[in-house]
Amino acid sequence: MLKSIKLAVAALALSAAPALAEYPEREVLGVVMWGAGGATDTVARAINPAAEEALGTQIVVLNKSGGAGAISTAFVNAAPADGYTFLYGAENPQLHGVMGVSDIDYGDMYPINILGRGVAVIAVPAESEYQTLSDLLDAIQANPGAVKMGSTGPGGLPSTIGALISNATEFDVTAIPFDGEGPGLTAMLGGEVDFMPTGISAAAEQVKAGTMRALAVVNPEPVDTLPDVPAITDTLPEMARFLPWGPFYGVFVRADVPDDVKQTLTDAFATAAEDETFLDLMANRGNVVMNMTGQEAVDFLAKWQQVTTWALQDTGAAKVSPEELGIERP
Template sequence: MKYTVFGAVSAALIGAGGAMAQDFPTKEIQGIIQWGAGGSTDVVMRSVTPHAEAVLGGTVVMQNMTGGVGAIGLNHVADQAADGYTLLMGAENPLLYKVMGLGDKDYSDFIAINLLARGTPILVSGQNTPYNDYAELMEFIAENPGEVRFGATGPGGLPSVITAMMNAVEGELDVISVPFDGDGPALTALQGGAIDVMPAVLGAAIEGIRAGTMKPLAVFDVESNERLPDVPTVASFNDAYDDLLPWGPFFGIFVKNGTPDDVVGALQAAYSEAAQNADFVEMIDNRGFTMMNIAGDEAADFMNRWQQNTTWLLHDAGVTQNSPEDFGIERP
């Protein structure tokens, strides 16, 4: 008898949940962007979401919630109900939290609605700096220790990974690290002369490069980028980078584990269609991003490989607090 009652209650709950999912959304959806306004994550999310809203027939209210290398935003979403009404709009950084000692949650606590795009790192400097490429920067740092101001976004942010690569290849760089809440604010500071150099995502820096307000020193890749074909790759200056590249960030939308399947499906369908919108495709291409538009097992496999490669790269560079092995992350 107890089992019969339990089954009846469960069926009622499932039926109610199904009805709720079928009507989704019935209220505003909150989109929590991990990084600051004007950065690459912000640009991608604010470009694609209006097209997803049109498919959903609802409203997504986006909010920049910065701090803790994105952990503030992630933890906020993790504390909300698993109902699809709070989206985490983030980048790759949570996959490094455990090895960097920044938290005990990562994307294994979430469902990927869509991995929208990936980016290419680039090293840029202020327009009035006395170096014009990577080799000249390395020479200047050697001759002027403790003088060059590098923008940073905290441990596990893209600048920290790129700086770790540079330290691994060139030896420990004697530079000043200046923290910001994302590459958007940092690039604004760079153009204003508050810092000298910034490792950033090409998609966030390319408009400043085109406008002549910052100088590209090197693309962090093994092949030139078609959007900036005249900018040399860092591997062309030092072939030791061949063992570390290609590497890059990615940008995705997530919901908390436990979100009803039908709600997940509705969100995945909406963002998949939105990512195919001509305006979004043009933005991605024009800014030098690479379209992904993947979800499900494909997204999970991509993130697993990315986490393996990056956590071990950082561990071997001596910048992680914990070994990836401690969390079951196998060496690639």
Template sequence: MFKPLITSLAVILGSLAMVGSALADYPERNIQGTIQWGAGGATDNVARSLTPHVEEILDTTIVLTNRPGGTGVIGMNHVMQQRPDGYNLLIGAENPQLYPLMGLADFTYDDMHTVNIIGQGLVVIAAPADSPFDSFADLLEHAQQNPNELRMGGTGAGGLPSTVHAMINAVDELDVRTVTFGGDGPGITAMLGGHIDFMPLSLAAAGEQIRGGKMKGLAVLTTEEIELLPGVPPITEALPDIEAFLPWGPFWGVFVHQDTPDDIKAILEDAYEQAVAEEEFVEFLHNFGAEPLNLRGEEAQQYLDSWQSVTAWSMFEADAETLKATPEELGIPRP
């Protein structure tokens, strides 16, 4: 009678020992990293610059794969459907915090575990180098005189360009056609080919092209000129009332399945916290017009909640009719 019980206990204890050993050895194989935007964009640049530091800390290889589409929904959904074992990471941007608002998906980053909020970027409204516009004020005036003529690059509903467009329309009117791409990178390629007239972009993606003379900056989404783009006016020169929405910018983070064991979550959080603090990576962020945040735990959650509140209510006040739900209906408090 007791022999089966003893055998069962032995099996259970053996299984627990194996689990403990697996956690102690994590990671014992390559980690898959899904980038929810296309190659060459800001999220891709940040991910590929940070990952070597994490690989060295964890003594493993992180295989990065771009899965763009659906304003990042495809990449995030892929990771959420993988086993919660810590071997599938999402390297994403800010967009999921707006999915329910835009009717794109019924999940946000609240449905994953935040490993690290890496940093926040600045935004520049960029145009081809040979653009007839030298400032955003010039472009805005032309657009108002010629509605629906200019082509603006976009990345889908809830993406950075559409959010900036909503902020502009909250205080003025910018009537343009939107051409949608799978991320900053394809949009920049289209701009260099003369297929679009302008595009709001993260400075992390567009800075080198502007400083290299291949594109020009029409405005930065700030209240003052910035050191990295001398001569590019702050957007408040053309739209003083937009100051109410500033400061604002995109952010990047690393996330893992919500049900990942706590021990593995802690290992990942420690590794990414150390990697983001590396001097070489901090210098990379500064050179690309971004600042490190390096947030984990409660601080990361507070940041996500604050960003969602400011952005969702800005979009609601700008153009409530295009939203599939209101911030109030989703329980998003006013900032």
């Protein structure tokens, strides 16, 4: 699967022909994998105006959540291979196979641009009784299954972080699924769940505003966006072997979209990723801008999938072995 995508990247690089004048002739549809207000949606809407300007046409943004990203991924893959429908996606499809969610991952698509990556935090409401990560873990261990964790379904960021933590300590929680980090965090603030692992981009503003508290960043060290929030390894040193780890955000199309259309989209988003408004938002939300295209993007996706799926396998969270799916151990 990855071999075929590598060949496609090579062919695109060799051809590098100017895009046909008729593309784009009309508006383009950008399908966001998660609901409004979540991390993926925030990144998509930040780059969308600059991408419209670079592409020379309107990009209609459609939120299509569900199935930990499987519904939107299938939707884009079922659309005509003409470049008029693309995916604003996150990391989730790279886990769909091992989680038994879907047989479509980014190896079946073409990465127009890996826009950036993020850092996750463990978030609670500001009025929560849990003042530190140790407080939360103590409560979980004292009351197995009683503490409620906001989730986005199998293969989502919260469940993946939960699986990694469970390899470092006892972590018997009840996961409550929502259609994206935005709805999940809203539910958490409403008292429906006790805590939620989430991308820092979805939580940073509310943490700074004092309506939410971050107990830890899922990173080996603190980050500039929330410098006073401790690293998760301060409490769980065993997490170090999985880090750095985090979500990523990108633009993807069907693998069989014509090469000239891929090149037009690639050029547009490479330009948009240098827009000052987009760069400022990414920095303020604690994200790292990558602006990665071509074979480099394909290699990044493969490595991320290897590291994460085998971590899930080793913690017992995977439903299907990565080996069965042809994913090599890193």
